[in-house]
Amino acid sequence: MNGPSLPRRTLLKGVGLGALAAGTAACGSIKGSGDKAGDKIVIGFVSPQTGPLAGFASGDRFVVDRVRGTAAYTGGFAVGGKTYDVEIVVKDTQSDPxxxxxxxxxxxxxxxxxxxxxxxxxxxxNPVATVCEAQGIPCVSTVVPWEAWYFSRQADPKNPKPFTYTTMFFFGVDQFGGCFVPMWERVSTNKTVAGMFPNDADGNAFRDAYPAILKKSGYKWVDGGAYTDGTTAFSSMISKFKSEECEIFTNAPLPPDFNTMWRQAAQQGFRPKLATVAKVLLFPADTVALGPLVKNIATDSWWGPYMPNTSSLDGESAKQLAEAYQSASGKQWLQTLGSVYSLFEIAQKAFTSVDTPRDRRAVATALQKLNYSGISGVLDFTRGPVPGVAIQQPVGVQWKEGDGRFPYEMVVVDNSLNPAVKIGADLTPTNP
Amino acid sequence: MTAGTGGGAVTAGTAAEGRFAVRRWSRTASVAAAGSVVAVAALAGVPYYAGTSAEQPLVTLFCLVALASLWNLMAGFAGLTSFGQQAYLGAGAYALYAAASMGLDPFAAIPLAAAAAGVLSLPVSFAVLRLSGGHFAVATWVLAEILRLAVTLAPSAGGNTGVSLPGVSGYDALLRQALTYWWALAVAVCSVAGVYALARSRFGLDARAVHSDPVAAASAGVAVGRTRRWAYCLSAFGTGAVGAVLFANTLYTQPGSVFGVQHSVAMMFMVVIGGIGTIEGPILGALVFFALQQALSGYGPWYLVLLGAAGIAITLFAPRGLWGSLAAPRGWSLFPIGHHISGTS
Amino acid sequence: MAPVLEVRSLTADHGRLRAVSEVSLRLDAGEVHAVIGANGAGKSTLLRAIAGLHPPASGTVLLDGDDVTRHPPERRVAAGLSLVPEGRRLFASLTVEENLLVGTHVARPGPWDLERVYDLFGWMRDRRRQRAEHLSGGEQQAVAIGRALVANPKVLLLDELSLGLSPKVVRDMYATLPRLLAEGVTVLLVEQDVSQAVRVATRIHCLLEGRTTLTGPPAVFTPAQIEAAYFGLGKTHP
Known part of the structure; x- marks a missing residue:
């Protein structure tokens, strides 16, 4: 990439707007960012540690420190018969793309x-993966629905092309359905589902996918209407749900909008037998605003101390990781602990399977071929819905009153997609 | 290019008595012009001798210089304090997305994106230019919010999640960055030079007259509405180009971010602390803003507090901006826009 | 010969308030007409409506026989109708010379240019590079007149020249009037100082609450008649 510099005269000739036209020809002489010295592998980590999305990332610093302390990282990675020191550089997006x-x-x-x-x-x-794909740097993403990660970065979403350098693991709309429908089955209802989906990327993705999933399982779908994020009046939506006699409720809103809607629903007497929510109440911090109203609301869980998984770095169990976080921070565990931890497991796996860490193409190929078991369970990148995507299998959880340490905690009530996870309690109707 | 290129020069020419002619140039200005050419040539060579680590911050700086100059064209010359230029930043970015999605080369489509923003601004100008002062500022802001919502609600534009720039995968990473760099440089140079040329033209004098007193300007024969419209639309055109270049640089755009009012705040900050109504001021303001951004970004949320404090301090102690306070007492003018009379015989 | 400026039944409102009601004027070349009247009589609104700065509710403005009622101000300036606005309203941040240059942008060909203005106001040439905000009130008024003159107007509208100026400065200002008339300018001025108006005008128009209460050459009226028209005491239409 770093060709020899051109002689001065050629250089001056190429200067200015003329260089724009001659860009392709001059390419060989354009300087890169300089050669990298030393036997060090640098791992960059990007997450929203401040700003409105900070709730997702409140455990990230802890996980990075935890990973840094593992033998696999302190001892360096052995790549192609040579040991490289590993440096992790953490960056905050301030929740801004x-x-x-x-x-x-x-x-x-x-x-x-x-x-x-x-x-x-x-x-x-998405912005991070876009930059990596364009720069040819291997990249792994998580905690993002795979459809939103894959299709919205395509030039033509109807004719998608697989990515070379960017991979991810998480789940998508199918898994939401696969997680929620079995829970609905276990509560006796009139099979009418109220859907609260905003007019945004996630909301519309659900709105497109849900009717088919519901129809297949014999449920009736009542769309509350594509409202704008930040709406504060949900009366018409709530009265629609009431007049259609909806007994099941599901959604994918922004957290503050759900808080508003759910309070208004309680005031106006919309009391569905079961509420299965997506995108909200994923983290303990989200439960504070609603207080007792969160009790027995169900959601999906892709990671938790109840997962029977262990770290591929040092054998630590999911439960140990969650407890270590709670005692270090004094805060309740959250699902992203496992996801972020697995990112570093994957990086270690990928680098130790190539000949040199500088061969980015080889590292990217290693990521695409990865199939291993770690703290997030089995992650198989070879058999995803599209190349480079590994699918996790979430379990159904309900927020239930805690044992005193924390007011509410997630308890597994349905393991249809992931039977290896033990059920913690019976599914209880949200409103009896 | 930068305010430093002609530093230390002293204004030439004392008015002579007797016959005279309108003179608008000085030795300082000649030195500054020559220095600017050398500086731009040197900057154009950066991809050859300095590499990508130098290009990245300079792209940001060039975009800031262009934005400040273009905002100054409206606010400093035509007296239009817009709070909604982010509308055209976003229009440029999303126009580039549309063009690249249709298969056009993203770098070749940057002028097209700028033109799209310019064209959009024309009908808008008929609505917002009926207002003045605070009403105008709020109306432009509302317009930017409407555009943001429109993009958010358009699934084909990626909604609130944003979109990646298509069509760049064919480029070698180094070449792509160099092209982005040259585009940013070109947009900055064209913005500064364009505003300078406008300011020195009859349009510039008319615009300053409109800014100073629209009623008097109208009674002196200035087409007030047309002057404002030109300033508004040209500024939108340039801002659209910056939006497209920023998109080509970040490769990702999202309505909440590109249509954010913080862009207007930054433009206002740069122009006000640099020196409104001058050519040098916005450049100096952009340099100061850029330096503060780099120096303070490590302080997290305190960054904005510190930036605000710096802004308050400068406006209190240098109400005409840094350039105004530095240059006016010493009679400096690197890029003179006024009309001076001096002896010619 | 057609009048240079003719105003027919001009009516102008300020919101729901009628400021000028059915006012008609006819100015022949070389005349000086003075509009007098108390505060709020509608004098300035009348001038602004003629200059195109205030849209009239009804009525017609004819310049050299052409209907300019719907023309924007800059087109009227280009056609030869210039206003020196009330309170001078210079471009404060611009230099004296730049103020004058703005006035030349839609100038008609004619005798007036920057040189002639500097000749007319002797002090101005040396101070042409000063910003207008640093001038005294009288100096500002001179620049405002100069700014209108360089457009070579056929008709010059002067709004309250004497506002806020000392009597001596006002006298000096009016002393330049004959030199403007000598160059063929026709003048319509608004003046609160009745004695000043009577001294310079070939014809006076007295406005009261937007209506013409008296019009004619000043010589035909007694001071009592003018006073009555000015304050609205009894009927004084000749």
């Missing part, structure tokens, strides 16, 4: 990152 793109470029150009790991919402992962 532009900033996410900027820090990704900084990691590549300034820190000379060999791989970039990123987590939490399309607003974080």
């Amino acid at each position: 532009s900033r996410a793109s900027q820090v990704a470029r900084e990691l590549i150009l300034r820190d000379h990152a060999d791989i970039i790991l990123t987590s939490s919402t399309p607003e974080t992962t």
Whole structure:
């Protein structure tokens, strides 16, 4: 990439707007960011540690420190018969997609990152993955529905092309359905489902996919209407749900909108027998605003101390990781602990399976071929719905009153998709 | 290019008595112009001798310089304090997305994106230019919000999640960054030079007259509405180009971010602390803003507080901006826009 | 010969308030007409409506026989109708010379240019590079007149020249009037100082609450008649 510099005269000739036209020809002489010295592998990590999305990332610093302390990381990675020190550089997007793109470029150009790991919402992962794909840097994303990660980065979403350098693991709309429908089956209802989906990327993705899933399982679908994020009046939606006698409720809203809607529903007497929510109440911090109203609301869980998984780095169990976080921070465990931890497992697996960490293509190929078991369970990148995507199998959980340490905690009530996880309690109707 | 290129020069020419002619140039200005050419040539060579780590911050700086100059064209010359230029930043970015989605080369489509923003601004100008002062500022802001919502609600534009720039995968990473860099440089140079040329033209004098007193300008024969419209639409055109270049640089755009009012705040900050109504001021303001951004970004949320404090301090102690306070007492003018009379015989 | 400026039944409102009601004027070349009247009589609104700065509710403005009622101000300036606005309203941040240059942008060909203005106001040439905000009130008024003159107007509208100026400065200002008339300019001025108006005008129009209460050459009226028209005391239409 770093060709010899041109002689001065040629250089001056190429200067200015003429260089734009002659860009392709001059390509060989354009300087890169300089050669990388030393036997060090740099891992960049990008997540929204401040700003509105900070709830996703509140455990990230802890996980990075935990990973740094594992033998696999302190001892360095053995790659092609040589041991490389590993440095992890952490960047905060401030919940801003532009900033996410900027820090990704900084990691590549300034820190000379060999791989970039990123987590939490399309607003974080998509800009980072876009920069990595364009710069040819291996990248792994997580905590983002795979459809939002894959299709919205395509030039033509109807004719998608697989990515070369960017991979991810999480789940998608099918798994939401596969997680929620079995829970609905276990409560006796009139099989009428109320859907609260905003007019945004996630909301519309659900609106497109849900009717088919519901029809297949024999449920009736009542769409509350494509409202705008930030709406504060949900009366007409609630009265529609009431007049259609909906007994099941599901959604994919922004957290504050759900808080508003759910309070108004309680006031106006909309009391569905079972509420299965997506995108909200994923983290303990989300439960504070609603208080007792969160009791027995069900949602999906892709990671938790109840998972029978162990770290591929040092054998630590999911339960130990969650408890270590609780005692270190004094805060309740959250699902992204496992996801972020697995990013670093994957990085270690990929680098130790190639001949040199500088061969980005080889590292990217290793990621695409990865199939291993770690703290998030089995992640198989070879058999995803599209190349480079590994699918996790979430379980159904309900928020139930805690044992005193924390007011509410997630308890597994349905393991249809992932039978290896033990059931913690019976499914209880949200409103009896 | 930068305010430093002609530093230390002293204004030439004392008015002579007797016959005279309108003179608008000075030795300082000649030195500054020559220095600017050398500086731009040197900057154009950066991809050859400095590499990508130098290009990235400079792209940001160039975009800031262009945005400040273009905002100054409206606010400093035509007296239009817009709070909604982010509308055209976003229009440029999403126009580039549309063009690239249709298969056009993204770099070749940047002028097209700028033109799209310019064309959009024309009908808008008829609505917002009926207002003035605070009403105008709020109306432009509302317009930017409407555009943001429109993009958010358009699934084909990626909704609130945003979109990646198509068509760049065919480019070698180094070449792509160099092209982005040259585009950013070109947009900055064209913005500064374009605003300078406008300011020195009859349009510039008319615009300053409109800014100073629209009623008096009208009674002196200035087409107030047309002058404002030109300033507004040209500024939108340039801002659209910056939006497209920023998109080509970040490769990702999202309505909440590109249509954010923080862009207007930054433009206002740069122009006000640099020196409104001058050519040098916005460039200096962009340099100061860029330096503060780099120096303070490590302080997290305190960054904005510190930036605000710096802004308050500068406006209190240098109400005409840094350039105004530096240059006016010493009679400096690197890019003179005024009309001076001096002896010619 | 057609009048240079003719105003027919001009009516103008400020919101729901009628400011000018059915006012008609005819100015022949070389005349000086003075509009007098108390505060709020509608004098300035009348001038602004003629200049195109205030849209009239009804009525017609003819310049050299052409209907300019719907023309924007800059087109009227280009056609030879210039206003020196009330309170000078210079471009404060611009230099004296730049103020004058703005006035030349839609100038008609004619005798007036920057040189002639500097000749007319002797002090101005040396101070042409000063910003207008640093001038005294009288100096500002001179620049405002100069700014209108360089457009070579056929008709010059002067709004309250004497506002806020000392009597001596006002005298000096009016002393330049004959030199403008000598160059063929026709003048319509608004003046609160009745004695000043009577001294310079070939014809006076007295407005009261937007209506013409008296019009004619000043010599035919007694001071009592003018006073009555000015304050609205009894009927004084000649």
